[in-house]
Amino acid sequence: MMNLFVLQLLNGVQLGVLLFLIAAGLTLVFGIMDVINLAHGVLYMVGAYLIATFAAATGSFWWGFLLMLPAAVLVGLILEFVVMRRLYARSHLDQVLATFGLVMIATEAVKIIWGTAPLSVPMPDVFSGSIPLMGPLKYPVYRIAIIVAGLAVGLGLFVMVNYTRVGMLLRAGATNRSTVSALGVDINRLFAVVFTLGAVLACLAGALVAPILSVDTGMGESVLILTFVVVVIGGIGSVKGAFLGALLVAVVDTVGGVFGPIWLREIMDPAAAGQTGRVLAPMLVYILMAVILSVKPAGLFGRTA
Amino acid sequence: MSDATATLTAPRRALTGRLKAALVLFVLFALMPPLAAALNDPFYVLIGTRILAFAIAAMALDLILGYGAMVSFGHAAYLGFGTYAVAILASWGVNDLVLQILAAIAISAIFALVTGAISLRTKGVYFIMITLAFGQMAFFFFISLSAYGGDDGVALMQRSTVLGMDLLKSDFGLYYTTLAILVALFVLCHRIVGSRFGRVLTGIRENPTRMEAIGYSPFRYQLTAFVISGCITAVAGVMLANQAQFVSPAFMSWHRSGELIVMVVLGGVGTLAGPIAGAVAALLLEEWLGALSEHWKLFFGVFLVLMVLFSPRGITGLLEKAGIARRQE
Amino acid sequence: MTSLTVRNLTKSFGALKVTDDVSLAVEPGEIHAIIGPNGAGKTTLISQLSGQLGSDGGSVSLGDRDITRLSMPDRVKLGLARSFQITSVLPGFTTLENVALAVQAREGSSFRFFGTVAREEALNRAALKALAEAGLDHRADVLAKSLSHGEHRRLELAIALATEPSVLLLDEPLAGVGGEDAETFVANLQRLKGRFTMVLIEHDMDAVFQLADRVSVLVYGRIIATGTPQAIRSDPQVRAAYLGEEEEAA
Numbered sequence: 001m002m003n004l005f006v007l008q009l010l011n012g013v014q015l016g017v018l019l020f021l022i023a024a025g026l027t028l029v030f031g032i033m034d035v036i037n038l039a040h041g042v043l044y045m046v047g048a049y050l051i052a053t054f055a056a057a058t059g060s061f062w063w064g065f066l067l068m069l070p071a072a073v074l075v076g077l078i079l080e081f082v083v084m085r086r087l088y089a090r091s092h093l094d095q096v097l098a099t100f101g102l103v104m105i106a107t108e109a110v111k112i113i114w115g116t117a118p119l120s121v122p123m124p125d126v127f128s129g130s131i132p133l134m135g136p137l138k139y140p141v142y143r144i145a146i147i148v149a150g151l152a153v154g155l156g157l158f159v160m161v162n163y164t165r166v167g168m169l170l171r172a173g174a175t176n177r178s179t180v181s182a183l184g185v186d187i188n189r190l191f192a193v194v195f196t197l198g199a200v201l202a203c204l205a206g207a208l209v210a211p212i213l214s215v216d217t218g219m220g221e222s223v224l225i226l227t228f229v230v231v232v233i234g235g236i237g238s239v240k241g242a243f244l245g246a247l248l249v250a251v252v253d254t255v256g257g258v259f260g261p262i263w264l265r266e267i268m269d270p271a272a273a274g275q276t277g278r279v280l281a282p283m284l285v286y287i288l289m290a291v292i293l294s295v296k297p298a299g300l301f302g303r304t305a
Numbered sequence: 306m307s308d309a310t311a312t313l314t315a316p317r318r319a320l321t322g323r324l325k326a327a328l329v330l331f332v333l334f335a336l337m338p339p340l341a342a343a344l345n346d347p348f349y350v351l352i353g354t355r356i357l358a359f360a361i362a363a364m365a366l367d368l369i370l371g372y373g374a375m376v377s378f379g380h381a382a383y384l385g386f387g388t389y390a391v392a393i394l395a396s397w398g399v400n401d402l403v404l405q406i407l408a409a410i411a412i413s414a415i416f417a418l419v420t421g422a423i424s425l426r427t428k429g430v431y432f433i434m435i436t437l438a439f440g441q442m443a444f445f446f447f448i449s450l451s452a453y454g455g456d457d458g459v460a461l462m463q464r465s466t467v468l469g470m471d472l473l474k475s476d477f478g479l480y481y482t483t484l485a486i487l488v489a490l491f492v493l494c495h496r497i498v499g500s501r502f503g504r505v506l507t508g509i510r511e512n513p514t515r516m517e518a519i520g521y522s523p524f525r526y527q528l529t530a531f532v533i534s535g536c537i538t539a540v541a542g543v544m545l546a547n548q549a550q551f552v553s554p555a556f557m558s559w560h561r562s563g564e565l566i567v568m569v570v571l572g573g574v575g576t577l578a579g580p581i582a583g584a585v586a587a588l589l590l591e592e593w594l595g596a597l598s599e600h601w602k603l604f605f606g607v608f609l610v611l612m613v614l615f616s617p618r619g620i621t622g623l624l625e626k627a628g629i630a631r632r633q634e
Numbered sequence: 635m636t637s638l639t640v641r642n643l644t645k646s647f648g649a650l651k652v653t654d655d656v657s658l659a660v661e662p663g664e665i666h667a668i669i670g671p672n673g674a675g676k677t678t679l680i681s682q683l684s685g686q687l688g689s690d691g692g693s694v695s696l697g698d699r700d701i702t703r704l705s706m707p708d709r710v711k712l713g714l715a716r717s718f719q720i721t722s723v724l725p726g727f728t729t730l731e732n733v734a735l736a737v738q739a740r741e742g743s744s745f746r747f748f749g750t751v752a753r754e755e756a757l758n759r760a761a762l763k764a765l766a767e768a769g770l771d772h773r774a775d776v777l778a779k780s781l782s783h784g785e786h787r788r789l790e791l792a793i794a795l796a797t798e799p800s801v802l803l804l805d806e807p808l809a810g811v812g813g814e815d816a817e818t819f820v821a822n823l824q825r826l827k828g829r830f831t832m833v834l835i836e837h838d839m840d841a842v843f844q845l846a847d848r849v850s851v852l853v854y855g856r857i858i859a860t861g862t863p864q865a866i867r868s869d870p871q872v873r874a875a876y877l878g879e880e881e882e883a884a
Contacts, residue, residue: 083610518684521739
């Protein structure tokens with residue numbers, strides 16, 4: 001039982017790190033530009049498809065990974081230049097509609113280019129296999145590598161936000177948008193940089209997860225809503241909030257999904273517990289969100305609206 | 306004091322214009338089935354019913370989106386409550402439409418009251434994302450409801466009865482019943498918009514701080530509107546279940562919520578009659594593009610992006626640009 | 635009993651004390667002006683009194699009722715209305731509708747979903763009366779967004795009047811209004827004098843000394859003097875801190 005718990009906890013942390021990568025970009029885009037982007041989940045999917053394509057073409061995960069990065073930058077820049085840039089000054093309703101359109105376009109385009117059959121990405125040899133954790137418990141090396149890579153990116157982001165000029169502008173922008181323009185900064189360039197950074201992080205998350213997940217067109221959707229929950233819980237504009245929110249959501253989702261029914265069995269008969277658990281488990285993160293929001297409407301680290 | 310009468314004519318003129326538009330729509334709807342029969346293609350009547358049901362939902366969403374500036378991205382949940390009210394009650398042997406509608410309204414009212422109260426403590430992007438998340442919560446609830454088919458959904462053995470009568474058995478009966486409900490609900494929404502409550506709601510949309518400064522607490526009015534809108538959407542769900550004779554979580558995916566918003570914007574936000582036309586336009590466009598290509602969503606997406614980028618005010622905006630419709634100031 | 639009592643009110647933004655231990659006793663029926671140089675914290679004070687902004691310490695009472703913790707809508711219902719310095723009306727509503735909403739808030743329920751509000755004679759009549767008192771009844775059916783600046787200021791006043799306040803907080807009602815317009819506006823306020831208590835924030839010193847029964851001087855969040863217009867005019871401390879600059883500038 002303890003082993004299962006540790007295993008699920010690690011899975012939760014691994015999912016949390018991925019969610020953080022996606023949510024970090026999203027929360028900055030929300031916080032600084034006040035733009036809602038429904039197409040952010042699509043970028044995660046695109047990242048996975050890019051690495052799948054490049055890895056297949058070169059026969060190597062690493063080459064695939066290296067080629068994915070500039071491609072992701074390109075995708076982010078094009079998206080920003082063609083569509084997002086025109087949406088900054090528009091109403092949230094317009095942003096919802098246009099990015100909803102982008103989701104449709106991207107999903108169908110991926111189907112046309114890559115077909116509907118799921119793709120797979122080979123796991124790099126160095127990271128295949130498992131390492132013993134405690135007793136008979138083993139954990140896949142690759143998942144640990146994801147956690148480490150995600151934490152490293154998170155640390156880099158933390159340094160960037162807190163100790164660089166761009167980061168200073170980001171923090172100022174998240175608190176008060178007009179300050180930044182008052183500082184005489186080229187807002188358009190700052191926005192383009194932030195949006196592209198967010199896009200690359202989402203693609204990176206998709207690329208990292210590709211070897212352990214089947215790459216298909218539905219993968220962006222499931223993660224998008226979870227990311228929204230993360231951003232809302234953490235507080236819009238807060239990278240720190242996105243980090244804690246991501247871990248919280250992912251751990252509750254993974255651990256609760258498995259242990260919910262087990263714990264429920266303590267208080268009701270097994271059949272009813274199984275049924276209730278199955279129904280409740282997928283709702284857990286939303287209930288968590290509801291509870292947090294009723295206490296802190298602006299999220300854990302959000303500025304009060 | 307003689308100005309009092311003059312004062313009342315200006316807004317009334319705009320209102321009667323919209324009433325006329327709605328009337329034209331309703332007459333066209335009423336003429337559609339005989340026309341389909343003449344063309345010997347009764348399938349149109351079923352598609353028509355689907356359009357009418359979505360028109361109800363789009364109009365309900367417009368009540369809060371257009372008049373209350375609340376962009377709810379979780380309204381498909383209420384469609385879902387409506388459809389499942391039919392499926393679940395039918396499985397208990399309750400086939401009466403009235404009871405199913407009442408059940409759908411009751412469950413929607415509770416859900417809207419709780420989630421609305423939480424969502425309305427926030428605004429802007431937060432509100433959109435939170436309503437989306439709550440919609441998704443309802444979606445997952447029904448996916449894990451294995452007694453009713455879970456992910457796959459469940460087929461309905463028969464259509465609902467109306468107070469013991471087989472009114473909905475024929476496609477025509479179902480169509481005209483749905484149309485009658487649409488007209489009734491339109492009148493209801495129209496009255497609400499023109500009422501004291503409606504004026505307060507619109508005032509809050511225009512300037513919440515000012516409304517507080519003259520003694521209104523926006524929250525309770527917004528929440529009331531949110532609940533009403535959810536309940537009306539649930540009625541659309543009940544009719545949709547009868548149309549499809551099949552119920553599944555697919556009715557409440559977040560894409561549906563997005564499509565409802567598209568319908569409202571396409572027809573014109575804050576016009577009630579507009580979103581009805583928007584539902585017609587969006588669903589016909591879907592059918593048409595779907596017949597052209599299996600990748601119709603690609604074209605629909607391109608259409609959406611272009612519409613936002615080049616015609617911010619929807620179809621009404623396009624018509625105004627072309628000088629067909631008079632700009633309503 | 636005073637009509638509005640403020641005791642030791644404070645408010646800080648970060649390290650900056652914007653309202654610093656302010657106490658005021660506004661007598662029933664008087665026009666009590668609050669003057670002070672730019673940045674003295676006048677609008678902040680009004681916002682605290684109206685409930686738009688919370689206070690860090692101190693209390694506000696309306697009559698004998700402590701309203702320190704009440705929200706803005708609740709204060710309005712008790713008879714404390716305000717106008718805004720930066721015009722803040724409902725732009726898509728007609729002038730009459732703007733005022734009718736205020737009438738509706740004061741009398742009867744707004745949870746009525748069916749009757750057509752535009753046809754409610756009682757509401758319209760009361761709204762027209764308030765408009766007439768602000769000198770704007772001839773523009774009743776114009777959309778608020780197409781009013782001129784001076785007309786906007788009158789609409790602000792009409793809306794505040796329609797709430798039938800016992801105390802009216804006026805935040806620079808004359809801001810940006812010049813010449814003849816200002817004179818009629820002052821005459822309007824003069825006519826309303828005595829019907830309810832007014833707390834007036836105003837930069838136009840002519841208007842202040844014409845209208846006010848008493849004047850309080852706010853400098854850096856503190857009240858440095860309160861008295862009749864004559865007393866304030868001759869108060870050396872006030873002259874040094876405030877009026878002196880004004881006269882030099884003029």
